[in-house]
């Protein structure tokens with residue numbers, strides 16, 4: 036396929052410096068293998084989708100299934116990793132006469148003859164052209180240029196400016212860029228205004244001031260070294276609106292084209308230091324520039340030829356080789372970074388990393404990029420301590436730069452940002468004690484071990500308990516920080532721990548299954564989810580020792596806190612009304628979350644730490660909202676009858692069970708009552724209050740959850756949910772109980788009572804990557820993906836009306852289930868086409884779809900592994916279900932039989948003659964009787980549900 040010859044501004048002698056890339060023609064697979072292959076073309080060009088399967092509906096309805104399947108496979112553009120690995124420059128001028136597998140190094144200064152493509156390597160070189168073509172391809176850019184360093188790239192870009200022009204740049208930016216900006220001011224008559232680029236509005240006064248000659252906006256996101264986030268998309272829009280002639284230029288080095296492609300967000304020019312992630316091995320210096328505008332490209336090409344800083348043939352070869360493994364390296368470096376950021380965060384350091392839920396810019400970053408990257412920074416509070424940590428590290432190399440496969444540690448103020456005047460650093464709030472970590476591909480445990488040794492040797496942490504596999508550490512806080520804590524402590528010591536209103540409360544909440552619309556829901560399509568009858572259980576009990584504790588036996592976690600040591604001063608102002616709970620747009624306080632993170636000794640258990648953080652946040656929030664000085668001393672034990680982290684809403688079930696236990700035990704909600712205990716009801720208003728609190732807990736755990744999971748867990752039934760996107764309002768419509776019916780009393784949804792079989796493939800998946808992959812395909816292949824979303828919307832709409840109706844007869848019910856089964860099959864086929872299938876899910880489908888069972892199954896949730904959901908018709912016998920479960924178990928899958936659309940959260944209402952009580956309750960009036968407590972704490976899976984059924988007095992929403 037000859038992309039370049041098809042493009043109007045083909046590589047030519049007059050413009051030999053850059054390669055013009057034509058994404059429309061080359062984004063898809065190359066043509067069949069032939070002798071004219073260019074170097075590095077894949078030997079197996081038909082790389083299948085992730086799932087490797089195509090909708091059975093599509094293939095079976097076509098007269099020639101093989102050819103349709105084949106053409107569908109061929110029509111798909113390669114994914115990013117494949118694009119990186121396949122160097123495929125189809126320009127006939129670049130074909131190698133020997134078919135070399137890698138691009139040769141044209142180590143020559145001159146080329147013989149006249150009128151050829153090349154004459155002089157300063158002006159152009161085939162090895163560099165190959166590299167530039169490749170960079171343009173993976174950046175989805177029309178033009179790309181390779182120069183001798185990242186700063187060389189910025190210099191070339193700055194030469195698009197004229198004396199008198201003005202630049203807007205960030206407060207936090209790389210020291211080398213700042214130095215060049217200073218040079219421009221002194222020698223080029225070009226001035227720069229530094230603003231807070233985390234707030235797009237801060238640019239508007241300069242953009243709209245007619246006296247200002249703003250010709251360029253220079254952005255980094257995340258910034259170097261504070262990892263702050265600039266909303267590139269919004270800023271580009273504001274610049275386009277107010278100053279259309281100005282260029283938006285982005286230093287994308289931290290992200291690379293793998294994680295962020297600013298041209299797609301509306302920016303004009305993007306540059307990367309190729310020294311870093313693109314090459315990956317710190318064995319060359321390079322810079323790359325990409326842009327779409329032909330006039331800008333022409334100016335850049337002119338400068339590079341004039342000053343002669345085009346990348347040398349040998350470095351072009353090395354960089355091309357490095358790019359091939361870009362996504363592979365970043366995936367590993369990023370995964371390591373997340374662990375290291377969590378480790379430092381849990382120790383109580385102030386960590387700057389957009390992969391942490393508490394990062395201020397996380398929501399914006401998640402919108403404009405597909406991963407947090409592999410650079411993070413943290414503060415110790417003391418310059419000397421930071422110097423000792425850096426000096427004590429061994430595996431972490433002390434070095435400037437980042438993006439290398441080896442992990443590096445540095446102090447920006449002494450190294451990469453030393454060229455910024457200390458007074459300017461102080462004015463721009465760049466902490467002198469900041470340590471920057473650039474994470475490599477080593478084993479993360481070795482990295483953490485080395486860091487931990489350095490922290491210990493530097494006196495930044497101390498051991499508080501050496502028992503167990505890993506010592507428990509505590510951060511040693513510099514003197515300045517103690518003052519803050521002490522003032523908090525003085526304040527809280529005025530209060531005494533009290534007792535809860537209800538001495539013992541037991542609650543539960545269901546998990547959920549997404550029946551239709553997963554993935555598409557992210558893009559504004561309706562999703563349908565329903566409550567399942569696997570539940571989470573919470574037991575809250577009074578204690579009298581001034582502590583609050585949390586025990587999560589399923590995660591092997593237990594911790595208690597002295598109430599007087601919690602940072603109460605940060606929640607002294609109530610965050611919400613007790614009547615309505617936290618508002619839907621309440622954002623958890625990053626400051627409080629950061630301080631709460633100091634409270635955990637088990638930093639290595641991410642899920643448990645997140646759950647505990649949500650617990651403390653909710654507990655403290657409720658105490659503050661009650662305005663009650665007496666903070667009740669309580670212990671909470673929470674068990675999960677749901678598989679954790681399998682996409683069945685275990686965290687929402689946890690949040691709802693916890694929120695309801697807190698609200699009832701603190702007396703915010705009265706215990707449900709009715710004319711007699713049997714008629715006790717939970718009202719919709721009370722369920723909404725539980726839901727509002729649970730949503731806050733979900734935000735603490737997940738950052739920006741949609742709210743669908745906690746709503747299903749609180750209210751039960753089924754819901755139709757649509758996100759608000761592109762100015763269209765969102766929707767969260769319960770398909771089950773309505774106000775006045777008792778939150779969960781009426782069987783209005785046909786979903787109630789429909790049996791489903793859930794199968795956990797136990798294949799771990801990375802939801803975020805799968806979601807990002809679909810989003811990327813939507814951008815790259817709108818003509819393929821948008822029709823799939825439209826079809827999923829039609830499926831959800833149909834399911835919505837089916838589930839909202841109540842079939843009048845058994846035959847109507849049978850037809851309803853038959854139609855639901857068809858929708859399940861169709862939705863699954865679309866999900867596979869979106870690329871989120873997995874062989875294990877297909878194995879489940881082939882078992883459930885085989886005779887004698889012949890049931891419809893789809894993946895549920897993120898896909899790529901995880902769980903599958905199978906519709907079980909009413910006439911499907913228990914024996915058949917047992918044999919099907921046995922067949923699935925023999926393939927190594929876990930199965931759960933459930934009904935969907937059942938009841939929401941529940942509470943055990945105390946009764947005088949309840950079940951046998953086995954442990955001593957401490958005083959108190961009302962309390963739930965808990966039979967066979969050991970079974971509650973120790974039984975597994977369905978045995979836990981059986982235990983719960985034995986507890987008398989459940990009232991369910």
Ligand SMILES: N[C@@H](CCSC[C@H](N)C(=O)O)C(=O)O
Pocket residue numbers: 209211259308435436437450451452454
């Ligand atoms: N001595 C060099 C420092 C290079 S810093 C390299 C890189 N951009 C980083 O952020 O680490 C200089 O003064 O330029």
